Amino acid sequence: MTEILSVQGLETQFRTREGIVHAVNGVSFNLDEGETLGIVGESGCGKSVSVMSMLRLIPSPPGQVVAGKALYQGKDLLKMTDDEIRHVRGAQISMVFQDPMTFFNPVLTIGKQVSEPLEIHNGMNKKMAYERAAKVLEMVGIPKAKERLEDYPHQFSGGMRQRVMIAMALITNPQLLIADEPTTALDVTIQAQIVELVQRLREELGMAIIWITHDLGIIAGLAKRVAVMYGGCIVEEAEVKELYANPMHPYTRGLLGSLPRMDESDHRRLVSIDGMPPILMEKPKSCPFLSRCTYAVDHCKTENPALKSLSPNHKVACWVDPNTGREF
Amino acid sequence: MSSMLSFIIRRLLILPLLLIAVTILIFSMLSMLTPYERVSLYVKDIPKRQGAMEGLIKKYGLDDPVPVQYWRWMAGTKNPDTGEIEGGVLRGNLGWSKTGKGTVWEVIGRRLPATAELALWTAIPMIGIGIYLGVVSAVNHNKLLDQILRVFSIVGWSIPVFVFGLIVLLFFYAKLGWFPPGRLSDWASQVVQSSQFIRYTNMNSIDALLNGRLDIFRDAVRHLVLPVITLAYLDWAYLLRVTRSSMLDTLNQDYMTTARAKGLSENKVIRRHALPNALIPVVTVGALMLIGLLNGVVITETIFNIPGMGSFLAESAISLDVISVLGITMFNCLILLVGNLIVDILYGVIDPRIRLR
Numbered sequence: 001m002t003e004i005l006s007v008q009g010l011e012t013q014f015r016t017r018e019g020i021v022h023a024v025n026g027v028s029f030n031l032d033e034g035e036t037l038g039i040v041g042e043s044g045c046g047k048s049v050s051v052m053s054m055l056r057l058i059p060s061p062p063g064q065v066v067a068g069k070a071l072y073q074g075k076d077l078l079k080m081t082d083d084e085i086r087h088v089r090g091a092q093i094s095m096v097f098q099d100p101m102t103f104f105n106p107v108l109t110i111g112k113q114v115s116e117p118l119e120i121h122n123g124m125n126k127k128m129a130y131e132r133a134a135k136v137l138e139m140v141g142i143p144k145a146k147e148r149l150e151d152y153p154h155q156f157s158g159g160m161r162q163r164v165m166i167a168m169a170l171i172t173n174p175q176l177l178i179a180d181e182p183t184t185a186l187d188v189t190i191q192a193q194i195v196e197l198v199q200r201l202r203e204e205l206g207m208a209i210i211w212i213t214h215d216l217g218i219i220a221g222l223a224k225r226v227a228v229m230y231g232g233c234i235v236e237e238a239e240v241k242e243l244y245a246n247p248m249h250p251y252t253r254g255l256l257g258s259l260p261r262m263d264e265s266d267h268r269r270l271v272s273i274d275g276m277p278p279i280l281m282e283k284p285k286s287c288p289f290l291s292r293c294t295y296a297v298d299h300c301k302t303e304n305p306a307l308k309s310l311s312p313n314h315k316v317a318c319w320v321d322p323n324t325g326r327e328f
Numbered sequence: 329m330s331s332m333l334s335f336i337i338r339r340l341l342i343l344p345l346l347l348i349a350v351t352i353l354i355f356s357m358l359s360m361l362t363p364y365e366r367v368s369l370y371v372k373d374i375p376k377r378q379g380a381m382e383g384l385i386k387k388y389g390l391d392d393p394v395p396v397q398y399w400r401w402m403a404g405t406k407n408p409d410t411g412e413i414e415g416g417v418l419r420g421n422l423g424w425s426k427t428g429k430g431t432v433w434e435v436i437g438r439r440l441p442a443t444a445e446l447a448l449w450t451a452i453p454m455i456g457i458g459i460y461l462g463v464v465s466a467v468n469h470n471k472l473l474d475q476i477l478r479v480f481s482i483v484g485w486s487i488p489v490f491v492f493g494l495i496v497l498l499f500f501y502a503k504l505g506w507f508p509p510g511r512l513s514d515w516a517s518q519v520v521q522s523s524q525f526i527r528y529t530n531m532n533s534i535d536a537l538l539n540g541r542l543d544i545f546r547d548a549v550r551h552l553v554l555p556v557i558t559l560a561y562l563d564w565a566y567l568l569r570v571t572r573s574s575m576l577d578t579l580n581q582d583y584m585t586t587a588r589a590k591g592l593s594e595n596k597v598i599r600r601h602a603l604p605n606a607l608i609p610v611v612t613v614g615a616l617m618l619i620g621l622l623n624g625v626v627i628t629e630t631i632f633n634i635p636g637m638g639s640f641l642a643e644s645a646i647s648l649d650v651i652s653v654l655g656i657t658m659f660n661c662l663i664l665l666v667g668n669l670i671v672d673i674l675y676g677v678i679d680p681r682i683r684l685r
Contacts, residue, residue, distance in 0.1 A: 052585075082594075086591045086593060087591060088591070089588070089589055089590065090590035090591035090592075094590075095586075095589040097582065097585070097586060102581065103583055103585070103586045105586070105587070105601050106583075106680070106681055107681075108600075108604070116592070117591065120591055152680040152681070
């Protein structure tokens with residue numbers, strides 16, 4: 001498998017009135033062709049900001065990528081000219097966003113919006129682009145797609161809109177699809193449909209996927225590898241089965257502990273993680289999870305642990321082995 | 329689109345009702361003047377002609393109860409000599425204007441072209457520059473250019489029109505002598521009133537072009553510069569602010585990220601995705617401004633000595649010409665209501681979310 005994306009030491013800051021917010025603090029991950037990576041974490045942990053920084057979609061000011069590389073097929077997205085990165089966006093790397101209502105332009109027809117990437121990247125004329133748009137809309141399961149091209153976003157239901165958004169992202173056959181919490185705004189039944197749709201499309205089209213979510217349940221059936229983010233850092237990265245069977249970071253353990261399980265007979269209380277996620281007004285010198293961690297030792301207060309490999313398919317950023325309670 | 333049609337029909341049906349409500353409102357307000365005040369305009373040399381006023385009051389029933397007078401104004405009166413019904417707003421007769429020395433309709437017909445010409449010439453720079461600068465200001469949010477434009481627009485928005493109008497008149501006419509008040513120079517009005525000059529629209533600048541008289545056109549435009557600057561600056565200052573805030577709001581919308589993520593250039597992101605959304609509130613405000621201009625701008629027309637609807641209203645009001653004031657107000661209301669209807673329809677055309685309701 002060839003690697004199509006390699007993010008190294010990505011750091012993003014936001015300059016606000018209150019000071020600099022360190023939203024992403026040295027995020028690194030790799031992605032192979034056709035592979036699906038899940039990025040999991042709670043709101044504000046920097047998952048969206050990481051991928052948006054990669055595509056340089058962070059509004060600047062106030063946002064700024066201050067360090068790191070994002071090598072897409074060997075070329076650094078962060079060093080490209082505006083023109084070069086425009087030819088990557090929407091053509092080779094596409095995005096699907098969280099809220100299918102607010103991420104569509106309310107005054108443009110679906111046909112216009114879905115076919116637009118073809119028009120910019122492939123120089124297609126309107127008629128051809130619309131025909132192709134109808135085909136792709138059919139592929140994602142929009143009934144009577146051809147007639148619906150002239151409709152506006154508000155004339156679609158939430159689930160249908162998300163299908164349209166996926167069609168819009170895939171119309172140019174991108175190598176990489178970034179899905180930023182695409183199911184968060186949807187009903188549970190619709191969520192399952194969207195996940196199934198993406199699985200089917202992945203088999204048909206073979207693109208790589210980065211799936212950002214805070215829902216560990218959804219990611220289990222979808223991704224091969226999962227990266228768990230906390231406080232702007234990746235704190236654990238492992239193959240899906242390994243992560244669920246053997247979570248090594250206290251935060252991952254907390255997340256999994258807070259999930260209800262179907263296979264448990266006794267009705268245990270769901271465990272929540274006490275405390276609040278950190279406000280990243282300064283670059284963390286200690287472990288960002290320190291204040292909420294039940295395993296913390298002195299070392300955690302003085303140094304933020306880097307991501308280290310425990311085995312070829314399991315990395316964790318923690319000083320303590322939670323199974324023994326002692327430092328590694 | 330059938331819902332659109334029913335919407336228009338409904339609005340057209342309401343229109344006469346609104347107009348009648350307006351007549352009641354204005355008529356009752358003007359009835360607060362005493363009969364003597366209302367009749368004084370029509371009697372010359374009041375001290376010498378004792379009893380003349382009382383005679384007129386009795387003749388026209390100005391001391392009758394207000395509803396009776398109102399009905400007479402609406403439906404007209406029967407001429408005792410000929411037996412014909414005369415006047416009556418419901419029959420389209422707004423009465424005789426003493427101020428304009430003609431029927432109210434005739435005077436409106438005479439005065440409207442000057443106002444329409446002013447409105448036309450003001451609307452072009454106002455809408456063009458106002459919207460353009462609003463977009464520029466929003467795109468350069470909080471940069472120097474934005475700050476300068478904001479100061480410029482807040483100044484325009486806060487200066488009263490009579491102050492700004494007088495300042496430009498003082499400077500550009502009294503001091504520099506570049507742009508005179510009025511509508512035309514004497515030589516030009518003689519040409520315009522001659523038989524060779526065909527009056528198509530009664531708007532001097534446009535008629536001059538249609539007659540191929542560039543010298544007259546130049547003269548007409550020279551007279552228009554100051555009032556247009558006065559009106560346009562004050563109005564575009566407001567339009568700039570509306571456009572700017574609407575554009576800023578739009579630029580913060582999620583779908584702007586979608587557009588960028590598709591690989592659109594920043595220019596296209598703004599033109600294709602931001603502008604159509606940002607202009608929705610601007611269209612309403614702009615159209616209402618245009619209606620305001622058509623209704624006559626009392627102060628500007630008075631300062632620059634333009635014989636339009638605004639100065640007609642001012643003159644009528646000063647001389648307590650009740651019939652003229654009633655007539656002008658009715659006419660302005662008609663323009664306002666029709667204009668509002670057009671704005672509502674336009675709104676449905678540019679915003680698909682409203683269209684289907």
